[in-house]
Amino acid sequence: MTRFWTRVVVLLTVLLGINYIAWRWLASLNWDAWWIAVPLVAAETYSLIDVMLFGMTVWRLKIRKAAPPPPADATVDVFITTYNEPLDLVMTTALAAKRIRHPHSTWILDDGARPEMRRLAEEHGLGYVTRSEDWKNMPRHAKAGNLNNALMVTEGEFLLILDADQIPEPDILDKTLGYFTNPKVALVQTPQYFSNVPASDPLGSQAPLFYGPIQQGKDGWNAAFFCGSNAILRREALMQLGLVGYVKETEKSIRRALAASQSAIRKARKSADSDNRLVAQMLDEVEAATLEARRQLDDGESLSEITYRVRRKVDQAVQALVQADVSALQADLEEIAAMELAHVGDSGVPVVADDAVQRMSARDWSPLGAIESVQAVLDALSVERTGEAQPVMPLATISVTEDMATAMRIHGMGWESVYHHEVLAYGLAPEDLATMLTQRLRWAQGTIQVMLRENPLVQRGLKLGQRLMYFATMWTYLSGFAAVIYFAAPIVYLLLGILPVTSLSADFFIRFIPFMVVNQLLFAIAGRGIPTWRGQQYSLALFPTWIKACTTAARNVWFGRPLGFAVTPKDRQTGGPSWSLIRPQIVVSVLLAISSVVGIARLAAGMSEPIGTLVNVAWVVFDLVVMSILVRAVLYKGFEADGFEEGSGPENLPAEGLIEERKTDGS
Numbered sequence: 001m002t003r004f005w006t007r008v009v010v011l012l013t014v015l016l017g018i019n020y021i022a023w024r025w026l027a028s029l030n031w032d033a034w035w036i037a038v039p040l041v042a043a044e045t046y047s048l049i050d051v052m053l054f055g056m057t058v059w060r061l062k063i064r065k066a067a068p069p070p071p072a073d074a075t076v077d078v079f080i081t082t083y084n085e086p087l088d089l090v091m092t093t094a095l096a097a098k099r100i101r102h103p104h105s106t107w108i109l110d111d112g113a114r115p116e117m118r119r120l121a122e123e124h125g126l127g128y129v130t131r132s133e134d135w136k137n138m139p140r141h142a143k144a145g146n147l148n149n150a151l152m153v154t155e156g157e158f159l160l161i162l163d164a165d166q167i168p169e170p171d172i173l174d175k176t177l178g179y180f181t182n183p184k185v186a187l188v189q190t191p192q193y194f195s196n197v198p199a200s201d202p203l204g205s206q207a208p209l210f211y212g213p214i215q216q217g218k219d220g221w222n223a224a225f226f227c228g229s230n231a232i233l234r235r236e237a238l239m240q241l242g243l244v245g246y247v248k249e250t251e252k253s254i255r256r257a258l259a260a261s262q263s264a265i266r267k268a269r270k271s272a273d274s275d276n277r278l279v280a281q282m283l284d285e286v287e288a289a290t291l292e293a294r295r296q297l298d299d300g301e302s303l304s305e306i307t308y309r310v311r312r313k314v315d316q317a318v319q320a321l322v323q324a325d326v327s328a329l330q331a332d333l334e335e336i337a338a339m340e341l342a343h344v345g346d347s348g349v350p351v352v353a354d355d356a357v358q359r360m361s362a363r364d365w366s367p368l369g370a371i372e373s374v375q376a377v378l379d380a381l382s383v384e385r386t387g388e389a390q391p392v393m394p395l396a397t398i399s400v401t402e403d404m405a406t407a408m409r410i411h412g413m414g415w416e417s418v419y420h421h422e423v424l425a426y427g428l429a430p431e432d433l434a435t436m437l438t439q440r441l442r443w444a445q446g447t448i449q450v451m452l453r454e455n456p457l458v459q460r461g462l463k464l465g466q467r468l469m470y471f472a473t474m475w476t477y478l479s480g481f482a483a484v485i486y487f488a489a490p491i492v493y494l495l496l497g498i499l500p501v502t503s504l505s506a507d508f509f510i511r512f513i514p515f516m517v518v519n520q521l522l523f524a525i526a527g528r529g530i531p532t533w534r535g536q537q538y539s540l541a542l543f544p545t546w547i548k549a550c551t552t553a554a555r556n557v558w559f560g561r562p563l564g565f566a567v568t569p570k571d572r573q574t575g576g577p578s579w580s581l582i583r584p585q586i587v588v589s590v591l592l593a594i595s596s597v598v599g600i601a602r603l604a605a606g607m608s609e610p611i612g613t614l615v616n617v618a619w620v621v622f623d624l625v626v627m628s629i630l631v632r633a634v635l636y637k638g639f640e641a642d643g644f645e646e647g648s649g650p651e652n653l654p655a656e657g658l659i660e661e662r663k664t665d666g667s
Helices: 002-028 031-059 087-098 115-123 142-151 177-181 210-220 235-271 277-298 303-342 354-361 369-378 402-412 433-453 464-476 479-496 506-527 533-541 543-559 579-604 610-635 655-665
Strands: 076-082 105-110 127-129 158-163 185-189 231-234 416-419 425-427
Touching: 002 031, 002 506, 031 210, 031 464, 031 479, 031 506, 076 087, 076 142, 087 105, 087 115, 087 158, 105 115, 105 142, 115 127, 142 235, 142 402, 158 235, 177 185, 177 231, 185 235, 185 402, 210 416, 210 506, 231 235, 235 277, 235 303, 235 402, 277 303, 402 416, 402 433, 402 464, 433 464, 433 543, 433 579, 433 610, 479 533, 479 543, 479 579, 479 610, 533 610, 543 579, 579 610
Parallel strands: 076 105, 076 158, 105 127, 185 416
Antiparallel strands: 158 231, 185 231
């Protein structure tokens, strides 16, 4: 019944939204103020697409029953990823993981290579993995590289991946491994739940809408994706992904080298002696070999055979030209010797005549130079990934967050995923605004990187629903640009009296109000009582973070500028309230407040319309209420201030006691 009413409200939302936006574009734009009118309607169109994608997500909401019993003989490696987290925090998680009931091996993947971490692991009978020397002076790829390294030294059929702070329940594998009795399932994701979040959740960490209707909806489209932790993956799928990725990257590299060789051959022809038939013949043969190699690539022939044949042809050309060079050099030396013997200067020293110097300088001394650039380009024809620590990288390394790209590639190969909607691990959320902003920025940057590098709308292997489900998540991070317009529009009207619509007539209200009401109703019904207001606040209030994520990710993808990678601190950062972190929001809030005062003054002076002023003042009040969450976030003192004392935090409790403490006090 819930699905039925959800679909009814989705249809109403789409119909009313299209009716409103069509009217806005066709009949309501104030072209005299196009500079604010067009951006505003574009922002509204963006929001409608966002709502439609959400409606499509919850259209196939999937409520799963319990998983089948797990295979008794399934072998599992539990990976606990860490870089610089406190040792006691990591060990709390590791010891809890060791107590998982299903037979398994527990591994600490220490990217910090700390001797004390190794010692603790050995003392407690835990596996310990760190990077090998092969990674020295090579790209490390952050967490993805850490996991890829561990995959090569472990053997479990399935992998349970946990962040350093995620305390697992003892039955986490009992309740999830059974899904893998379906041989097509490659991934089972469970929610990320944080035990150090108060009921008010001032930093918006719990994300109940995402770890609920959104993931359940994506699950209905076979698009529930990997979220970095609290997930079980099939090793076979990851290794297949790594091998396929290796072949694809190698093929791309070969295609680029062959394409570049065509340009190099053209340049070589221009620089070579036009009368040197040997050089022309060798260039023709090399060009024919590269064209044949490109045809063989299209036909799917062996990459190693293709590269071998092309390299062989180039080597033969080089040998022929070297031999020609040697012969020409020998002839030149004989000519010089003859000239020296024929002409002796007044001092008795052999002299080369001026006409001989001119003839020698005009001579093509090195026909080999004409093909050097071609040879340099074709040196890239190699099936070895010499720029990486290991040739096979199962987890995607195209983003600072490895999870979404990896899941998308797995789905593209035809595998299936499962979202198991039950909290089976308890983690630690950021306890200060600075840490939260660092975390959200990294998530957003990683998502935008994936969108720019492997846009799901054009990826092969994905079904239409899967394409849209991945794109929906990426689309939401563009909201920062729309937010700027939503804040600017009421300021422009209240300060300057410029309205972006022709008028606030009945036509506007009978279209806008029903759409907004049904829009909120959709969130309420799809969420089935889950609080969504905090998420709506942060989607607008963090607009500088979203904009920064988009611009920095674009510079990284298009121009190669580094992003850096910051591990989210697990401890509250010391210091007083950091108002500088929200300086742009403070400026916007001040402008909103000033504009409302000016607008009311203009209304009192008879300089503006009552309806327009009241609507825009109400809009300002809504914006200020949205922004107000940031004041609470800056002043938030952490979970300890809400009931925990210093020294009694989660890192100091035994694993089992911590789980119970978090479930009791953090719910």
